[in-house]
Amino acid sequence: MFKHILVPVDGSETAMLAVAKAAALAKTFGSAVTALHVIDPYPFTGVGADFAYGQAQYINAATAEAHAALDAAQKAMADAGVQAATVVGEGHTVHDGILRAVESTGADLVVMGSHGRRGLEKLVLGSVTQRVLGAVHISVLVVRS
Numbered sequence: 001m002f003k004h005i006l007v008p009v010d011g012s013e014t015a016m017l018a019v020a021k022a023a024a025l026a027k028t029f030g031s032a033v034t035a036l037h038v039i040d041p042y043p044f045t046g047v048g049a050d051f052a053y054g055q056a057q058y059i060n061a062a063t064a065e066a067h068a069a070l071d072a073a074q075k076a077m078a079d080a081g082v083q084a085a086t087v088v089g090e091g092h093t094v095h096d097g098i099l100r101a102v103e104s105t106g107a108d109l110v111v112m113g114s115h116g117r118r119g120l121e122k123l124v125l126g127s128v129t130q131r132v133l134g135a136v137h138i139s140v141l142v143v144r145s
């Protein structure tokens, strides 16, 4: 039924639960899987050399985080017998990066966590999930922690 499943991951436990569900679905339906991490845009503003240094540091740290989250997702998939592609995405916002990846991969299902790294601070849904649900035109499975 689902040809291509996109799994946005942020390194959180809840996102890893989404990875497990996505792996099970992919095995059932023979779907391709892409794990995606979107690097948050540089959150600070400033001018001059301090700004440039801070930005380089930020991008290094964010890239390392992206690879850690994607490696963990890919390994969990492999352990479940599913070969997943990985993508580091960019966007003006995280949800924008997810929407772009939906377009570029041609995914027909998104499997993502209800919450992420900030956990249950927001009782109903994390902001990224809320925005994806409001904007995307394909099916979304929201996995609860």
Ligand code: ATP
Binding pocket: 007, 008, 009, 010, 012, 014, 015, 018, 036, 037, 038, 039, 040, 094, 111, 112, 113, 114, 115, 116, 117, 118, 119, 120, 121, 122, 125, 126, 127, 128, 129, 130
């Ligand atoms: P908030 O960020 O709104 O304070 P939160 O971190 O608990 O709260 P979200 O960020 O909405 O919640 O996370 C929900 C899900 O969105 C995660 O489980 C993951 O699937 C996805 N997600 C969050 N951040 C990213 C990211 N940078 N790249 C890819 N997917 C992400």
Ligand code: MN
Binding pocket: 010, 116, 117, 118, 126, 128
């Ligand atoms: Mn978050």
